[in-house]
Amino acid sequence: QVTLVESGGGLVQAGGSLRLSCVASGRISSIPTMHWYRQRSGNQREWVASRVTSGGMNYEDSVKGRFAISRDNAKNMVFLQMTNLKPEDTGLYFCAADVRDRAFSGTTTKYWGQGTQVTVSS
Numbered sequence: 001q002v003t004l005v006e007s008g009g010g011l012v013q014a015g016g017s018l019r020l021s022c023v024a025s026g027r028i029s030s031i032p033t034m035h036w037y038r039q040r041s042g043n044q045r046e047w048v049a050s051r052v053t054s055g056g057m058n059y060e061d062s063v064k065g066r067f068a069i070s071r072d073n074a075k076n077m078v079f080l081q082m083t084n085l086k087p088e089d090t091g092l093y094f095c096a097a098d099v100r101d102r103a104f105s106g107t108t109t110k111y112w113g114q115g116t117q118v119t120v121s122s
Contacts, residue, residue, distance in 0.1 A: 002026035002099050002111040009093060009116030016120070017083045022095030022113055024076040032108060033098045034071055034078035039115070040091035048093070049080065063089075085120045093118050 008020040024031060036048040049069040051057040057069050068081040078095055092115040098108040 002028060002097065002101075002109075004095050004097055004111055004113035006093065006095050006113045006116040009118045011119045011121065012085055014085060014087055014120055014122050016085050017081070018085065018118060020080040020082070020093055020095075020116060020118075022078045024097045024099070024111070027101045028076060028099055029103045029105070030100045031073075031076060031097045032100065034069075035096040035098075036069060036078070036080045037094045037096060038089075038091040038118075039094070040088070043091075045094065051078065082118070085118075087120045087122045089118060090120050091118060092116070 003026050004022055004024050006022045012018055033050055033052050035050045037045050038048050039045040048063055049059045051069045051071050053073055066084045070079045094115045095113045097111050099111055100108050
């Protein structure tokens with residue numbers, strides 16, 4: 001079993017910044033990809049950003065240029081630096097990890113954290 005724990009959410013004014021952190025623990029051989037998702041009020045959970053072990057990353061269009069995803073592979077951690085926050089960024093932010101529990105395994109399992117709340121006031 002693998003557990004993910006997020007931290008760093010909070011209340012910030014529009015234009016401000018927050019840095020989210022997430023640490024994965026448990027039966028982990030490697031984590032090829034780590035992600036951030038969010039769920040805004042009344043909406044389904046939506047993808048925000050992903051980063052692979054080698055450093056490649058992708059972002060949802062609305063956060064490009066404002067959010068930056070990074071990883072500490074040795075510590076099984078992923079971060080989301082959020083700048084120039086807007087009220088529409090308000091939501092519950094989740095990290096997710098595609099975990100390989102054995103070396104040379106061809107399959108991964110996606111695990112989720114419980115989420116950390118980000119609220120941006122106007």
